[in-house]
Amino acid sequence: MSVSVNLPTVLRVHAGGTKTVEAEGATVGEALRDLEAKYPGLVGQVINDEGALHKFVNVYVNDDDVRYLSSLDTPLGPSDEISILPAVAGGAVDQSGFPGEAA
Amino acid sequence: MAVYGSMTELIGNTPLVDISALSPNENVRILMKLEGQNPGGSVKDRIALSMIEAAEAEGRLVPGSVLIEPSSGNTGIGLAMICKARGYHLKVVLATNVSIERRQLLEVWGAEIIESPGAEGSNGAVRRAQKLAAEHPDWVFLYQYANPANPKAHYEGTGPEIWRDCPEVTHFVAGLGTSGTLLGVGRFLKERNPAIKVLAVEPPAGEIVDGLRNLEDGYIPPIFIEGNGAELLDGKRIVRPRESIEWTRRLTEVGVFAGLSTGAILAGAVKTAAGIEQGTIVTIACDGGWKYLSTGAWTDDLDTVESRAREITYF
Numbered sequence: 064m065s066v067s068v069n070l071p072t073v074l075r076v077h078a079g080g081t082k083t084v085e086a087e088g089a090t091v092g093e094a095l096r097d098l099e100a101k102y103p104g105l106v107g108q109v110i111n112d113e114g115a116l117h118k119f120v121n122v123y124v125n126d127d128d129v130r131y132l133s134s135l136d137t138p139l140g141p142s143d144e145i146s147i148l149p150a151v152a153g154g155a156v157d158q159s160g161f162p163g164e165a166a
Numbered sequence: 167m168a169v170y171g172s173m174t175e176l177i178g179n180t181p182l183v184d185i186s187a188l189s190p191n192e193n194v195r196i197l198m199k200l201e202g203q204n205p206g207g208s209v210k211d212r213i214a215l216s217m218i219e220a221a222e223a224e225g226r227l228v229p230g231s232v233l234i235e236p237s238s239g240n241t242g243i244g245l246a247m248i249c250k251a252r253g254y255h256l257k258v259v260l261a262t263n264v265s266i267e268r269r270q271l272l273e274v275w276g277a278e279i280i281e282s283p284g285a286e287g288s289n290g291a292v293r294r295a296q297k298l299a300a301e302h303p304d305w306v307f308l309y310q311y312a313n314p315a316n317p318k319a320h321y322e323g324t325g326p327e328i329w330r331d332c333p334e335v336t337h338f339v340a341g342l343g344t345s346g347t348l349l350g351v352g353r354f355l356k357e358r359n360p361a362i363k364v365l366a367v368e369p370p371a372g373e374i375v376d377g378l379r380n381l382e383d384g385y386i387p388p389i390f391i392e393g394n395g396a397e398l399l400d401g402k403r404i405v406r407p408r409e410s411i412e413w414t415r416r417l418t419e420v421g422v423f424a425g426l427s428t429g430a431i432l433a434g435a436v437k438t439a440a441g442i443e444q445g446t447i448v449t450i451a452c453d454g455g456w457k458y459l460s461t462g463a464w465t466d467d468l469d470t471v472e473s474r475a476r477e478i479t480y481f
Contacts, residue, residue, distance in 0.1 A: 119384025121402075126437075128368075128402035148404075150384040151289050 066094055066139050069146040070105075077105035086145070091122060092135030094145060109147055110135070119150045174248060177204050177211045178323045182331045182448070185420045188436065193444035196435055197332055199324070202424060202454030206244040207271075209324075209452045213346055214244030216319035217308040218252070226306050229253040233306045234299055236260075236282075236291035238343075239268035240453060241310050246275030257305070259295040261287055267457040289385050311344050312388035320350025328448050329358055336445035339435040341427050341452060342366040342402065345390040352398050366402040367434035403437065405430040407475045411463055414455070418464065423455040426463060426475065 068086050070078055078084050084102065088094030092110075099106040111117050115135070122129045123146045129137045139145075170176055180203045186195045201209035221227040234257045235245055242258035249256040256277045260269065263284030272279055280298070282291040292311065299307035310316050328335060328351060338355055340347045345366075352364035390396075413436065414429025422428075428451040435449045455464070463471050 119386070123404060126403050126405070128404070130396060131399060131401045150386050151287060 064089055064139055064141060067144045068094065068098065069144065071148050073149060074105060074108055074147060077108070078102045089139060090133075090135065091124060091129050091137045091139065091145060094139060095122075095135070121148050121150055122146070123148070173205045173251065174215055177206075177215050179327060180204065182328070183420075183422070185417070185422065185432075187420050188416055188432070189447075190436055190440045191442070191444075194439040194442060195446045196432075196439060197335075197446065197448050198422065198428075198432070198451050199328065199448065200422070200424075200451045202451055204244075206240075206247040207453055207456065208240040208244065208425075209347065209450060210240035211244040211247070212319040212323055213310060213313075213316045213344075214241060214248055216315040216323075217310065217313050218245065218248050218254075220313075220315040220318075221306055221308060227254065231255070231306050232257065232302075232304070233308060234259065234280075234295055234302070235308055235310065236288065236295035237310070238288055238291070239264050239272075239457070241344075242277060243268065243271045243275065245308070246272055246277035249277070250275045257298075259291045259298070261291050265457055266460050271457065292385065310346070314389065314392075316344055316346035317350035317353070317389055317393055320347050321354050322350075324450075325351040325354025329355060332446065332448055333358075334446050335359075335362060335448045337363045337365060337435075337438055337442070337447040339365045339367060339431060339438055339447055339449045341431050341450070342368050343427075345387050345393070345395050347450060349389060349393040349395055349398065353393070356398070363400040364398060365434065365438060366399050367431045368402060368404040403434050405433045408468070408472045409433040411468065411471050411475060414463055417451075422451060424451040425453040425455055425458050426461070427452045 065085055065087055068084050070082060070084065075081060084098060086094040086097045088097050095106050095109055109117055109120050116122060116130065124137055124143050180200050182197050182199050184195065185198050189196045204211035218227065230253065232255045233249060235242060236259040238261060242260065246256050257280055258272055258277045259280045259282050261284045262281050269279065282294045299305055324347065335355065338351055342348060348364060348366050355362045410426050410430035410433060413432040414424065414426050417424055417429065417432060431449055435447050439447055461471060461474055
């Protein structure tokens with residue numbers, strides 16, 4: 064299944080400045096690992112050496128934080144979108160990784 | 167109605183109002199706790215009082231003490247109100263992109279404002295305050311993001327008030343800023359009824375934080391980590407600025423004039439209502455709409471307000 068992955072400003076450097084990339088996978092983890100082949104260095108920023116989500120990264124399927132779903136095993140549907148955002152203090156969320164937001 | 171000994175006695179015991187007319191599901195009630203009724207105008211009065219009284223009890227705060235705190239507005243305003251009455255001098259580290267009314271209110275209460283760059287958002291204000299606190303060990307740094315008196319105010323106040331007024335609550339939906347409200351209320355309610363779901367709504371974008379250079383600059387409030395927030399929460403959802411403004415406007419249909427973060431929380435609550443069969447959702451109106459009039463949120467063209475809302479920090 065092909066899904067869109069929206070990248071925050073801080074990660075776009077690994078994807079040639081692109082805001083949204085396409086990935087293949089039936090789960091969030093599969094889709095993210097699919098990106099590693101195309102954009103070396105990107106996924107290492109999101110998934111740590113233990114294979115879990117990096118502490119300061121939040122990953123959303125549509126609007127829901129996957130940490131409270133099934134994390135990297137969260138299944139993906141045909142029209143789902145993945146968004147990656149850094150964790151910041153309340154009062155200032157970087158939403159540049161979402162579609163339709165000013166970049 | 168009794169005579170109150172001081173304004174701080176008016177903090178808490180806020181009203182819970184039925185706004186189910188806005189529920190998309192006729193089998194789901196939505197109730198909103200109006201924290202704008204607090205004397206300083208927001209939910210943050212609760213933690214301001216709780217943190218100050220904890221520091222007084224520890225002997226860290228004495229008349230004449232200087233305090234420093236990073237705030238996007240409401241905590242600063244609550245602290246400033248109490249500090250003025252009790253003879254403390256408050257310095258607030260404030261991002262430059264907050265609404266003008268927040269700055270004006272801090273000035274009303276005599277707080278000193280230290281500016282931090284708007285592009286760095288709350289992260290920048292927190293870092294600046296930490297640095298200044300380290301350089302001035304004689305200043306009292308309450309640090310709302312790490313102070314156990316923050317969730318305690320909600321565990322002992324907001325949570326019991328909700329349980330008293332609405333024991334049939336099935337879902338609690340609140341904003342995730344310092345995480346104090348979710349941790350305190352969430353823990354209290356789950357101790358009473360473990361079936362209650364606790365859901366976080368993440369703030370809509372203030373300034374787009376392009377200042378964040380790498381992910382190691384990320385920030386998770388220490389109280390969220392210490393309070394096992396990740397285990398307590400049943401879900402976390404992000405809401406966009408446009409939805410926040412739309413639901414802030416919809417609230418006026420039921421007579422509630424609230425700030426933009428309340429619109430974001432309501433947007434989350436409405437989605438929750440649409441996704442369950444039946445239940446009673448309790449949610450929070452963080453503050454009134456007064457401090458946001460300059461944003462034109464209720465009256466200007468939606469696209470204009472949306473783009474303006476990106477430039478201000480309002481959670």
